[in-house]
Amino acid sequence: MAFQHAFARRRAPREAAVPGGFAVLDDRYPGSHDDNKLIVGAGPVPETYGEAREAAERLLRAADEVLAARGHRLVCVDDDRLGAALAPTFVAAGYEHETNLIMAFRGPAPSAPVVAERLSFSELLPVLRRDWRHTLPQAPDEVIDGLARRVEGRLRGADAVSFWGVRAPDGEIAARADLYEHAGVAQIESVFTGAEHRGKGHARALMTTLLAQAAAAGLIFLVADAADWPKDFYAKLGFAEVGRTHAFLRT
Structure with a gap:
Protein backbone atom coordinates (compact mmCIF):
# COMPACT_ATOMS: atom_id res chain seq x y z
CA MET A 1 0.00 0.00 0.00
CA ALA A 2 2.93 2.32 0.60
CA PHE A 3 3.70 2.13 -3.13
CA GLN A 4 0.18 3.16 -4.09
CA HIS A 5 0.01 5.95 -1.52
CA ALA A 6 3.31 7.42 -2.71
CA PHE A 7 2.24 7.08 -6.35
CA ALA A 8 -1.00 8.95 -5.68
CA ARG A 9 0.81 11.74 -3.84
CA ARG A 10 3.51 12.22 -6.47
CA ARG A 11 1.00 12.60 -9.28
CA ALA A 12 -1.46 14.85 -7.43
CA PRO A 13 -1.17 18.63 -7.84
CA ARG A 14 -2.89 19.08 -4.46
CA GLU A 15 -3.56 17.04 -1.37
CA ALA A 16 -5.41 17.58 1.88
CA ALA A 17 -5.43 15.86 5.26
CA VAL A 18 -8.50 13.78 6.19
CA PRO A 19 -9.20 11.53 9.20
CA GLY A 20 -6.83 8.57 8.98
CA GLY A 21 -5.30 9.54 5.68
CA PHE A 22 -5.22 12.12 2.90
CA ALA A 23 -7.09 13.30 -0.19
CA VAL A 24 -5.64 13.83 -3.65
CA LEU A 25 -7.08 16.55 -5.88
CA ASP A 26 -6.60 17.64 -9.48
CA ASP A 27 -8.60 20.69 -10.51
CA ARG A 28 -7.81 20.06 -14.18
CA TYR A 29 -9.90 16.88 -14.16
CA PRO A 30 -12.67 17.39 -11.59
CA GLY A 31 -14.69 14.50 -13.01
CA SER A 32 -11.88 11.98 -12.65
CA HIS A 33 -12.56 9.70 -9.70
CA ASP A 34 -8.99 8.41 -9.56
CA ASP A 35 -7.56 11.93 -9.41
CA ASN A 36 -9.99 13.22 -6.78
CA LYS A 37 -10.50 10.89 -3.84
CA LEU A 38 -9.88 10.22 -0.16
CA ILE A 39 -7.34 7.54 0.79
CA VAL A 40 -7.49 6.05 4.27
CA GLY A 41 -4.67 3.82 5.48
CA ALA A 42 -4.49 1.23 8.23
CA GLY A 43 -5.86 2.34 11.58
CA PRO A 44 -7.66 1.15 14.69
CA VAL A 45 -10.60 -1.08 13.84
CA PRO A 46 -13.79 0.02 15.66
CA GLU A 47 -14.88 -2.55 18.21
CA THR A 48 -18.59 -1.69 18.26
CA TYR A 49 -21.19 -0.71 15.69
CA GLY A 50 -21.45 2.74 17.29
CA GLU A 51 -17.71 3.34 16.97
CA ALA A 52 -17.76 2.18 13.37
CA ARG A 53 -20.65 4.49 12.56
CA GLU A 54 -18.89 7.47 14.14
CA ALA A 55 -15.68 6.73 12.18
CA ALA A 56 -17.61 6.40 8.94
CA GLU A 57 -19.56 9.60 9.58
CA ARG A 58 -16.29 11.51 10.09
CA LEU A 59 -15.14 10.30 6.68
CA LEU A 60 -18.49 11.10 5.09
CA ARG A 61 -18.22 14.67 6.36
CA ALA A 62 -14.61 14.91 5.16
CA ALA A 63 -15.60 13.66 1.70
CA ASP A 64 -18.39 16.23 1.47
CA GLU A 65 -15.98 18.98 2.51
CA VAL A 66 -12.90 18.09 0.50
CA LEU A 67 -14.77 17.00 -2.63
CA ALA A 68 -17.43 19.71 -2.40
CA ALA A 69 -16.62 21.02 -5.88
CA ARG A 70 -16.76 17.54 -7.43
CA GLY A 71 -19.74 15.64 -8.74
CA HIS A 72 -18.70 12.48 -6.95
CA ARG A 73 -17.49 11.21 -3.59
CA LEU A 74 -14.86 8.44 -3.48
CA VAL A 75 -13.32 7.07 -0.29
CA CYS A 76 -10.70 4.30 -0.53
CA VAL A 77 -9.92 2.33 2.63
CA ASP A 78 -6.76 0.26 2.42
CA ASP A 79 -7.29 -1.84 5.56
CA ASP A 80 -9.60 -4.80 4.98
CA ARG A 81 -11.05 -5.03 8.51
CA LEU A 82 -11.52 -1.27 8.79
CA GLY A 83 -13.23 -1.09 5.39
CA ALA A 84 -15.59 -3.91 6.26
CA ALA A 85 -16.50 -2.19 9.54
CA LEU A 86 -17.26 1.12 7.80
CA ALA A 87 -19.24 -0.42 4.95
CA PRO A 88 -22.75 -0.48 6.51
CA THR A 89 -22.74 3.26 7.24
CA PHE A 90 -21.40 4.16 3.80
CA VAL A 91 -23.97 1.96 2.06
CA ALA A 92 -26.75 3.48 4.17
CA ALA A 93 -25.55 6.92 3.02
CA GLY A 94 -26.01 5.96 -0.63
CA TYR A 95 -22.48 4.85 -1.48
CA GLU A 96 -21.66 1.85 -3.66
CA HIS A 97 -19.23 -0.57 -2.02
CA GLU A 98 -16.49 -2.35 -3.98
CA THR A 99 -13.92 -4.78 -2.60
CA ASN A 100 -10.60 -5.04 -4.42
CA LEU A 101 -7.93 -7.72 -4.27
CA ILE A 102 -4.23 -6.91 -4.04
CA MET A 103 -2.61 -9.69 -6.07
CA ALA A 104 1.15 -10.36 -6.14
CA PHE A 105 2.91 -12.34 -8.84
CA ARG A 106 4.06 -15.71 -7.51
CA GLY A 107 4.42 -17.61 -10.76
CA PRO A 108 7.46 -18.58 -12.84
CA ALA A 109 9.17 -16.11 -15.13
CA PRO A 110 7.32 -15.89 -18.47
CA SER A 111 8.80 -17.88 -21.33
CA ALA A 112 6.48 -16.82 -24.17
CA PRO A 113 7.81 -14.37 -26.78
CA VAL A 114 7.40 -10.67 -26.04
CA VAL A 115 4.91 -9.22 -28.50
CA ALA A 116 3.64 -6.03 -26.85
CA GLU A 117 5.18 -2.68 -27.71
CA ARG A 118 5.86 0.39 -25.65
CA LEU A 119 3.65 3.36 -26.50
CA SER A 120 4.40 7.03 -26.07
CA PHE A 121 1.70 9.17 -24.49
CA SER A 122 0.98 10.74 -27.89
CA GLU A 123 0.48 7.25 -29.36
CA LEU A 124 -1.71 6.19 -26.44
CA LEU A 125 -3.94 9.28 -26.44
CA PRO A 126 -6.06 8.44 -29.52
CA VAL A 127 -6.45 4.87 -28.25
CA LEU A 128 -7.78 6.17 -24.93
CA ARG A 129 -10.16 8.53 -26.70
CA ARG A 130 -11.44 5.64 -28.84
CA ASP A 131 -11.99 3.37 -25.85
CA TRP A 132 -13.70 6.03 -23.74
CA ARG A 133 -15.96 6.99 -26.66
CA HIS A 134 -17.01 3.34 -26.94
CA THR A 135 -17.71 3.21 -23.19
CA LEU A 136 -19.46 6.61 -23.01
CA PRO A 137 -21.08 7.12 -26.42
CA GLN A 138 -23.22 10.07 -25.26
CA ALA A 139 -20.45 12.00 -23.45
CA PRO A 140 -19.36 15.41 -24.80
CA ASP A 141 -16.03 15.50 -26.61
CA GLU A 142 -14.43 17.58 -23.86
CA VAL A 143 -15.29 14.91 -21.28
CA ILE A 144 -13.78 12.17 -23.45
CA ASP A 145 -10.65 14.26 -24.02
CA GLY A 146 -10.26 14.96 -20.29
CA LEU A 147 -10.60 11.29 -19.39
CA ALA A 148 -7.91 10.46 -21.92
CA ARG A 149 -5.50 13.28 -21.09
CA ARG A 150 -5.57 12.73 -17.32
CA VAL A 151 -3.37 9.66 -17.86
CA GLU A 152 -0.41 11.95 -18.56
CA GLY A 153 -0.32 12.79 -14.83
CA ARG A 154 0.65 9.20 -14.08
CA LEU A 155 4.09 9.89 -15.55
CA ARG A 156 4.94 11.71 -12.30
CA GLY A 157 3.92 8.82 -10.08
CA ALA A 158 7.02 6.61 -10.22
CA ASP A 159 10.62 6.51 -11.39
CA ALA A 160 9.55 4.60 -14.49
CA VAL A 161 6.04 4.80 -15.93
CA SER A 162 5.40 3.14 -19.27
CA PHE A 163 2.40 2.39 -21.46
CA TRP A 164 2.16 -0.85 -23.44
CA GLY A 165 -0.07 -2.24 -26.17
CA VAL A 166 -0.67 -5.32 -28.30
CA ARG A 167 -1.87 -4.89 -31.85
CA ALA A 168 -4.52 -6.87 -33.69
CA PRO A 169 -3.67 -8.17 -37.19
CA ASP A 170 -5.10 -4.98 -38.71
CA GLY A 171 -2.67 -2.86 -36.66
CA GLU A 172 -5.20 -1.51 -34.17
CA ILE A 173 -4.25 -1.54 -30.48
CA ALA A 174 -6.32 -4.44 -29.14
CA ALA A 175 -5.11 -4.53 -25.52
CA ARG A 176 -3.23 -2.02 -23.38
CA ALA A 177 -1.91 -1.52 -19.85
CA ASP A 178 0.34 0.67 -17.69
CA LEU A 179 3.50 -0.42 -15.87
CA TYR A 180 4.78 1.57 -12.86
CA GLU A 181 8.23 0.78 -11.43
CA HIS A 182 9.72 2.39 -8.34
CA ALA A 183 12.32 1.30 -5.77
CA GLY A 184 12.17 -2.40 -6.62
CA VAL A 185 8.37 -2.62 -6.82
CA ALA A 186 6.30 -2.84 -10.00
CA GLN A 187 2.56 -2.35 -10.45
CA ILE A 188 0.57 -3.41 -13.51
CA GLU A 189 -2.44 -1.14 -13.90
CA SER A 190 -5.28 -0.25 -16.28
CA THR A 209 5.46 -8.72 -21.88
CA LEU A 210 4.83 -6.71 -18.71
CA LEU A 211 6.01 -9.54 -16.45
CA ALA A 212 9.17 -9.90 -18.51
CA GLN A 213 9.75 -6.14 -18.43
CA ALA A 214 9.37 -6.03 -14.62
CA ALA A 215 11.21 -9.30 -13.93
CA ALA A 216 13.96 -7.57 -11.94
CA ALA A 217 11.49 -6.13 -9.43
CA GLY A 218 11.34 -7.66 -5.98
CA LEU A 219 7.53 -7.43 -6.07
CA ILE A 220 5.09 -7.28 -8.98
CA PHE A 221 1.47 -6.63 -8.08
CA ALA A 226 -13.08 -9.08 -6.15
CA ALA A 227 -16.45 -9.45 -7.89
CA ASP A 228 -15.24 -9.52 -11.52
CA TRP A 229 -13.78 -12.27 -13.72
CA PRO A 230 -10.29 -10.78 -14.44
CA LYS A 231 -9.13 -11.89 -10.99
CA ASP A 232 -9.42 -15.49 -12.18
CA PHE A 233 -7.43 -14.70 -15.33
CA TYR A 234 -4.67 -13.15 -13.23
CA ALA A 235 -4.64 -16.17 -10.93
CA LYS A 236 -4.03 -18.43 -13.92
CA LEU A 237 -1.04 -16.26 -14.83
CA GLY A 238 0.50 -16.77 -11.38
CA PHE A 239 -0.92 -13.93 -9.29
CA ALA A 240 -2.15 -14.66 -5.76
CA GLU A 241 -4.26 -12.60 -3.36
CA VAL A 242 -2.21 -10.99 -0.59
CA GLY A 243 -4.70 -8.43 0.72
CA ARG A 244 -8.01 -6.65 0.26
CA THR A 245 -9.05 -3.00 0.11
CA HIS A 246 -12.42 -1.25 -0.03
CA ALA A 247 -13.76 1.61 -2.13
CA PHE A 248 -16.93 3.61 -1.47
CA LEU A 249 -18.35 5.68 -4.34
CA ARG A 250 -21.32 8.01 -4.65
CA THR A 251 -22.11 9.76 -7.91
Whole structure:
Protein backbone atom coordinates (compact mmCIF):
# COMPACT_ATOMS: atom_id res chain seq x y z
CA MET A 1 0.00 0.00 0.00
CA ALA A 2 2.93 2.32 0.60
CA PHE A 3 3.70 2.13 -3.13
CA GLN A 4 0.18 3.16 -4.09
CA HIS A 5 0.01 5.95 -1.52
CA ALA A 6 3.31 7.42 -2.71
CA PHE A 7 2.24 7.08 -6.35
CA ALA A 8 -1.00 8.95 -5.68
CA ARG A 9 0.81 11.74 -3.84
CA ARG A 10 3.51 12.22 -6.47
CA ARG A 11 1.00 12.60 -9.28
CA ALA A 12 -1.46 14.85 -7.43
CA PRO A 13 -1.17 18.63 -7.84
CA ARG A 14 -2.89 19.08 -4.46
CA GLU A 15 -3.56 17.04 -1.37
CA ALA A 16 -5.41 17.58 1.88
CA ALA A 17 -5.43 15.86 5.26
CA VAL A 18 -8.50 13.78 6.19
CA PRO A 19 -9.20 11.53 9.20
CA GLY A 20 -6.83 8.57 8.98
CA GLY A 21 -5.30 9.54 5.68
CA PHE A 22 -5.22 12.12 2.90
CA ALA A 23 -7.09 13.30 -0.19
CA VAL A 24 -5.64 13.83 -3.65
CA LEU A 25 -7.08 16.55 -5.88
CA ASP A 26 -6.60 17.64 -9.48
CA ASP A 27 -8.60 20.69 -10.51
CA ARG A 28 -7.81 20.06 -14.18
CA TYR A 29 -9.90 16.88 -14.16
CA PRO A 30 -12.67 17.39 -11.59
CA GLY A 31 -14.69 14.50 -13.01
CA SER A 32 -11.88 11.98 -12.65
CA HIS A 33 -12.56 9.70 -9.70
CA ASP A 34 -8.99 8.41 -9.56
CA ASP A 35 -7.56 11.93 -9.41
CA ASN A 36 -9.99 13.22 -6.78
CA LYS A 37 -10.50 10.89 -3.84
CA LEU A 38 -9.88 10.22 -0.16
CA ILE A 39 -7.34 7.54 0.79
CA VAL A 40 -7.49 6.05 4.27
CA GLY A 41 -4.67 3.82 5.48
CA ALA A 42 -4.49 1.23 8.23
CA GLY A 43 -5.86 2.34 11.58
CA PRO A 44 -7.66 1.15 14.69
CA VAL A 45 -10.60 -1.08 13.84
CA PRO A 46 -13.79 0.02 15.66
CA GLU A 47 -14.88 -2.55 18.21
CA THR A 48 -18.59 -1.69 18.26
CA TYR A 49 -21.19 -0.71 15.69
CA GLY A 50 -21.45 2.74 17.29
CA GLU A 51 -17.71 3.34 16.97
CA ALA A 52 -17.76 2.18 13.37
CA ARG A 53 -20.65 4.49 12.56
CA GLU A 54 -18.89 7.47 14.14
CA ALA A 55 -15.68 6.73 12.18
CA ALA A 56 -17.61 6.40 8.94
CA GLU A 57 -19.56 9.60 9.58
CA ARG A 58 -16.29 11.51 10.09
CA LEU A 59 -15.14 10.30 6.68
CA LEU A 60 -18.49 11.10 5.09
CA ARG A 61 -18.22 14.67 6.36
CA ALA A 62 -14.61 14.91 5.16
CA ALA A 63 -15.60 13.66 1.70
CA ASP A 64 -18.39 16.23 1.47
CA GLU A 65 -15.98 18.98 2.51
CA VAL A 66 -12.90 18.09 0.50
CA LEU A 67 -14.77 17.00 -2.63
CA ALA A 68 -17.43 19.71 -2.40
CA ALA A 69 -16.62 21.02 -5.88
CA ARG A 70 -16.76 17.54 -7.43
CA GLY A 71 -19.74 15.64 -8.74
CA HIS A 72 -18.70 12.48 -6.95
CA ARG A 73 -17.49 11.21 -3.59
CA LEU A 74 -14.86 8.44 -3.48
CA VAL A 75 -13.32 7.07 -0.29
CA CYS A 76 -10.70 4.30 -0.53
CA VAL A 77 -9.92 2.33 2.63
CA ASP A 78 -6.76 0.26 2.42
CA ASP A 79 -7.29 -1.84 5.56
CA ASP A 80 -9.60 -4.80 4.98
CA ARG A 81 -11.05 -5.03 8.51
CA LEU A 82 -11.52 -1.27 8.79
CA GLY A 83 -13.23 -1.09 5.39
CA ALA A 84 -15.59 -3.91 6.26
CA ALA A 85 -16.50 -2.19 9.54
CA LEU A 86 -17.26 1.12 7.80
CA ALA A 87 -19.24 -0.42 4.95
CA PRO A 88 -22.75 -0.48 6.51
CA THR A 89 -22.74 3.26 7.24
CA PHE A 90 -21.40 4.16 3.80
CA VAL A 91 -23.97 1.96 2.06
CA ALA A 92 -26.75 3.48 4.17
CA ALA A 93 -25.55 6.92 3.02
CA GLY A 94 -26.01 5.96 -0.63
CA TYR A 95 -22.48 4.85 -1.48
CA GLU A 96 -21.66 1.85 -3.66
CA HIS A 97 -19.23 -0.57 -2.02
CA GLU A 98 -16.49 -2.35 -3.98
CA THR A 99 -13.92 -4.78 -2.60
CA ASN A 100 -10.60 -5.04 -4.42
CA LEU A 101 -7.93 -7.72 -4.27
CA ILE A 102 -4.23 -6.91 -4.04
CA MET A 103 -2.61 -9.69 -6.07
CA ALA A 104 1.15 -10.36 -6.14
CA PHE A 105 2.91 -12.34 -8.84
CA ARG A 106 4.06 -15.71 -7.51
CA GLY A 107 4.42 -17.61 -10.76
CA PRO A 108 7.46 -18.58 -12.84
CA ALA A 109 9.17 -16.11 -15.13
CA PRO A 110 7.32 -15.89 -18.47
CA SER A 111 8.80 -17.88 -21.33
CA ALA A 112 6.48 -16.82 -24.17
CA PRO A 113 7.81 -14.37 -26.78
CA VAL A 114 7.40 -10.67 -26.04
CA VAL A 115 4.91 -9.22 -28.50
CA ALA A 116 3.64 -6.03 -26.85
CA GLU A 117 5.18 -2.68 -27.71
CA ARG A 118 5.86 0.39 -25.65
CA LEU A 119 3.65 3.36 -26.50
CA SER A 120 4.40 7.03 -26.07
CA PHE A 121 1.70 9.17 -24.49
CA SER A 122 0.98 10.74 -27.89
CA GLU A 123 0.48 7.25 -29.36
CA LEU A 124 -1.71 6.19 -26.44
CA LEU A 125 -3.94 9.28 -26.44
CA PRO A 126 -6.06 8.44 -29.52
CA VAL A 127 -6.45 4.87 -28.25
CA LEU A 128 -7.78 6.17 -24.93
CA ARG A 129 -10.16 8.53 -26.70
CA ARG A 130 -11.44 5.64 -28.84
CA ASP A 131 -11.99 3.37 -25.85
CA TRP A 132 -13.70 6.03 -23.74
CA ARG A 133 -15.96 6.99 -26.66
CA HIS A 134 -17.01 3.34 -26.94
CA THR A 135 -17.71 3.21 -23.19
CA LEU A 136 -19.46 6.61 -23.01
CA PRO A 137 -21.08 7.12 -26.42
CA GLN A 138 -23.22 10.07 -25.26
CA ALA A 139 -20.45 12.00 -23.45
CA PRO A 140 -19.36 15.41 -24.80
CA ASP A 141 -16.03 15.50 -26.61
CA GLU A 142 -14.43 17.58 -23.86
CA VAL A 143 -15.29 14.91 -21.28
CA ILE A 144 -13.78 12.17 -23.45
CA ASP A 145 -10.65 14.26 -24.02
CA GLY A 146 -10.26 14.96 -20.29
CA LEU A 147 -10.60 11.29 -19.39
CA ALA A 148 -7.91 10.46 -21.92
CA ARG A 149 -5.50 13.28 -21.09
CA ARG A 150 -5.57 12.73 -17.32
CA VAL A 151 -3.37 9.66 -17.86
CA GLU A 152 -0.41 11.95 -18.56
CA GLY A 153 -0.32 12.79 -14.83
CA ARG A 154 0.65 9.20 -14.08
CA LEU A 155 4.09 9.89 -15.55
CA ARG A 156 4.94 11.71 -12.30
CA GLY A 157 3.92 8.82 -10.08
CA ALA A 158 7.02 6.61 -10.22
CA ASP A 159 10.62 6.51 -11.39
CA ALA A 160 9.55 4.60 -14.49
CA VAL A 161 6.04 4.80 -15.93
CA SER A 162 5.40 3.14 -19.27
CA PHE A 163 2.40 2.39 -21.46
CA TRP A 164 2.16 -0.85 -23.44
CA GLY A 165 -0.07 -2.24 -26.17
CA VAL A 166 -0.67 -5.32 -28.30
CA ARG A 167 -1.87 -4.89 -31.85
CA ALA A 168 -4.52 -6.87 -33.69
CA PRO A 169 -3.67 -8.17 -37.19
CA ASP A 170 -5.10 -4.98 -38.71
CA GLY A 171 -2.67 -2.86 -36.66
CA GLU A 172 -5.20 -1.51 -34.17
CA ILE A 173 -4.25 -1.54 -30.48
CA ALA A 174 -6.32 -4.44 -29.14
CA ALA A 175 -5.11 -4.53 -25.52
CA ARG A 176 -3.23 -2.02 -23.38
CA ALA A 177 -1.91 -1.52 -19.85
CA ASP A 178 0.34 0.67 -17.69
CA LEU A 179 3.50 -0.42 -15.87
CA TYR A 180 4.78 1.57 -12.86
CA GLU A 181 8.23 0.78 -11.43
CA HIS A 182 9.72 2.39 -8.34
CA ALA A 183 12.32 1.30 -5.77
CA GLY A 184 12.17 -2.40 -6.62
CA VAL A 185 8.37 -2.62 -6.82
CA ALA A 186 6.30 -2.84 -10.00
CA GLN A 187 2.56 -2.35 -10.45
CA ILE A 188 0.57 -3.41 -13.51
CA GLU A 189 -2.44 -1.14 -13.90
CA SER A 190 -5.28 -0.25 -16.28
CA VAL A 191 -5.30 -3.55 -18.18
CA PHE A 192 -7.93 -3.21 -20.90
CA THR A 193 -8.93 -5.18 -23.99
CA GLY A 194 -11.42 -3.78 -26.48
CA ALA A 195 -14.70 -5.72 -26.57
CA GLU A 196 -14.21 -6.77 -30.19
CA HIS A 197 -10.73 -8.13 -29.45
CA ARG A 198 -11.48 -10.24 -26.37
CA GLY A 199 -10.92 -13.98 -26.29
CA LYS A 200 -8.05 -13.86 -28.79
CA GLY A 201 -5.06 -14.01 -26.45
CA HIS A 202 -4.13 -10.33 -26.61
CA ALA A 203 -4.35 -9.77 -22.83
CA ARG A 204 -2.22 -12.83 -22.11
CA ALA A 205 0.42 -11.65 -24.59
CA LEU A 206 0.34 -8.20 -23.00
CA MET A 207 0.75 -9.55 -19.47
CA THR A 208 3.63 -11.78 -20.58
CA THR A 209 5.46 -8.72 -21.88
CA LEU A 210 4.83 -6.71 -18.71
CA LEU A 211 6.01 -9.54 -16.45
CA ALA A 212 9.17 -9.90 -18.51
CA GLN A 213 9.75 -6.14 -18.43
CA ALA A 214 9.37 -6.03 -14.62
CA ALA A 215 11.21 -9.30 -13.93
CA ALA A 216 13.96 -7.57 -11.94
CA ALA A 217 11.49 -6.13 -9.43
CA GLY A 218 11.34 -7.66 -5.98
CA LEU A 219 7.53 -7.43 -6.07
CA ILE A 220 5.09 -7.28 -8.98
CA PHE A 221 1.47 -6.63 -8.08
CA LEU A 222 -1.87 -5.49 -9.46
CA VAL A 223 -5.33 -4.63 -8.14
CA ALA A 224 -8.40 -6.60 -9.24
CA ASP A 225 -12.12 -6.27 -8.52
CA ALA A 226 -13.08 -9.08 -6.15
CA ALA A 227 -16.45 -9.45 -7.89
CA ASP A 228 -15.24 -9.52 -11.52
CA TRP A 229 -13.78 -12.27 -13.72
CA PRO A 230 -10.29 -10.78 -14.44
CA LYS A 231 -9.13 -11.89 -10.99
CA ASP A 232 -9.42 -15.49 -12.18
CA PHE A 233 -7.43 -14.70 -15.33
CA TYR A 234 -4.67 -13.15 -13.23
CA ALA A 235 -4.64 -16.17 -10.93
CA LYS A 236 -4.03 -18.43 -13.92
CA LEU A 237 -1.04 -16.26 -14.83
CA GLY A 238 0.50 -16.77 -11.38
CA PHE A 239 -0.92 -13.93 -9.29
CA ALA A 240 -2.15 -14.66 -5.76
CA GLU A 241 -4.26 -12.60 -3.36
CA VAL A 242 -2.21 -10.99 -0.59
CA GLY A 243 -4.70 -8.43 0.72
CA ARG A 244 -8.01 -6.65 0.26
CA THR A 245 -9.05 -3.00 0.11
CA HIS A 246 -12.42 -1.25 -0.03
CA ALA A 247 -13.76 1.61 -2.13
CA PHE A 248 -16.93 3.61 -1.47
CA LEU A 249 -18.35 5.68 -4.34
CA ARG A 250 -21.32 8.01 -4.65
CA THR A 251 -22.11 9.76 -7.91
